[in-house]
Amino acid sequence: MPQPLIDATRDLYAGRIGRETWIRLIEARRAHRLVPKEHEDNEGHRRVMCPAEAGKVQCPIKSRSMGRGVQLPLVDPEPSPAGPLKVYRRRSITLAPPEGSKHWQALEYGGEQWQKVYFRLRNSVERYNGYAKSPLAEAMEAAGGRRIRGIAAQTVLLVFQWLTPTNGRSKTGPRPWR
Template identity: 75%
Template sequence: MDDNTPNPDVLPVLVLGVSLDRPGHRPAYNGLKVLSRLRERGYEPGYLAGDLAYNNSEPEEWQLRVRALGYKPVYDYRVDQLGKQAETQGAILVEGTWYCPSMPEPLIDATKDLHAERIDRGTWIRLIAARKPYRLMPKENEDAEGHQRVMCPAEAGKAQCPIKPHTLNRGIHLPLVDPEPSPIGPVKVCRQRSITLAPAEGAKHWQVLDFGGAEWQKVYFRLRNSVESYNGYAKNPLAEGIEASGTRRIRGIAAQTVLLVFQLAHANRRKIKNWVETLALDGRRPRRRTHHRRRTKPIGSWTPTGYLKPTG
């Protein structure tokens, strides 16, 4: 807000559901149980992120079921899951998004190369952005069963392809696809204007946003940071201290769950109270002092050659 107080329309991060189990045991089952109950209580589904245990589950247990509930998954991947992940009708799934099969190898392997330190982060960002013209474009919205018609990027006017001569000579601003010759002819996605993608195709790794892109970074890291921030908040030894077993001196998962729920409810209440006290409501000053934005240049903005102006 202009007065440097929080926006009263943006609520703090809270815990809305709990399912307790052994560490790393049945993450898909427990996660789906919480999400289903939230859906039953009227909470609208939105973007959904979790740690690597969730998108390493079987699609029938997690990925397909959360999509059926209306959630839009946003994933990160293990090192061995990067690059090309699946293929259907000639189209390739690269880090959660369907692309033209002739997308250049440096673009396909960009994140692998980043992890292997063959490229720097700036190069990786440019390569990720360069994938966009090769992306299969939606022709229609998903139907009730989750099937969707998507168009070849050349047919959608995002690229040029010699297999489809009518897409050529559109200008040098569009990339020219270089399909690999095949004795059996073009694959289906190259022969047709569009193809139908079934929800089960590439379901294990598919996600709604382009991996590594600006929107993905904004959504994924905001969700993950919110989770980790709340964990640290509730583990505060001067408050709920949920990490300390001594705060729940009773045996059994059922009993532990009940006590943990009370602790998290108290953490929620404490967070809401602290948030309310920082609001400037009805023209009154907030009860708690908020952090003021500094107008000076941060130390990280200076380089040996002078001040580095923000690019954003």
Template identity: 50%
Template sequence: MGFKPVYDYAKDQLGSKDEYEGAQLVEGNWYCPSMPEHLVNATADLIAERIDKQMWIERTRQRTQYLFLPKQAADAEGHRRMMCPAQAGRVQCPLKPHTLGKGVHLTLVDVLPSPVEPHAVCKSGSVTFPPEAGAQLWQPLQHGREHWQRIYFRLRNSVEGVNGFGKDPLYEHFESGGTRRIRGIAAQTLLLAFQLGHANRRKLTAWADAIALNGDRPRRRPTRRRKTRPLGDWTPKGYVTKTDKRTENEPDQ
């Protein structure tokens, strides 16, 4: 239908959880098979309190240089041609000599030793990923990065806001089974759809009443929004506070 997934991960879904032709799926995205372990396990280390929030943010940013990039748009069935970060000019790799000597600003990949031949992604310029590869955990945006945060929290806040709006005991009261006194999943679903429709109409009415039209005053005062925290300060263990940043910058005693 054209929609793309954006979601968070449970503790048992962190780190490298799938593999295709050598590329590893780390929290929703395909990365170089030789990406350092401390970057692969960055989120798991944060949850286990082995690193702090600021270090987690830095490590998720460092992952970008090992990220596989699309070479072309996905076809009608979902197959997509992807190229490794060395081929894309983001790192230098000994397995691809033509990528060496591109500048000291590019990281030199420390290729993991293997008794067998290099992975398919390391022997060719690009690899076609089928739609079923990593489908359970894949998402197009890098987990934890600023763009992911903007999309994820906007969607989550919208969903939670509607849930809270519809749970108001003076109106639809979604969470109470007593508002839908009938048995059966089909019947419950149909009645819940009517409740959602009523909640949407109530929300639209409140919005329309807060707008000034033709120079007239709005019928009701607009709701004051709460101040929100900068998305770039978010981590899976909460927002980075000023105290965290000050502690990060203070020298060891």
């Protein structure tokens, strides 16, 4: 995968690219993914194909993938003393359950559905944090209400501060257990 595609999220957080460029780069990663060849078996093993074998990219190691179309990205695998990776030498490989589950995601990273779910969840967490830290609501940042040392003791006192009304304020905010 080209370096700009690898560094897309890092560049977004560093402010070197905008969100639209990030979305475009994340979308371009799709061509470089392993392609499922069949469903996983009863034990969780899954057959996957190299993207060049599936016709998603052109690769000089798989000469039959070259010249399929100028719109396909050209990959340049890094040379290694051990030779090309196993996936480059074969048409497909089998991923064992630990290998497959390690990289499995319910939603494709950066995809449209991922953005809807992730950004909605993040907005709700940030809203909740704002409520908890507000001096007019929970005032969790005000250490004056927790005059004790140590992170464990501070945590216990924060829980009690959260559970009991103080200074006549009502606790009308969101509760994690409801």
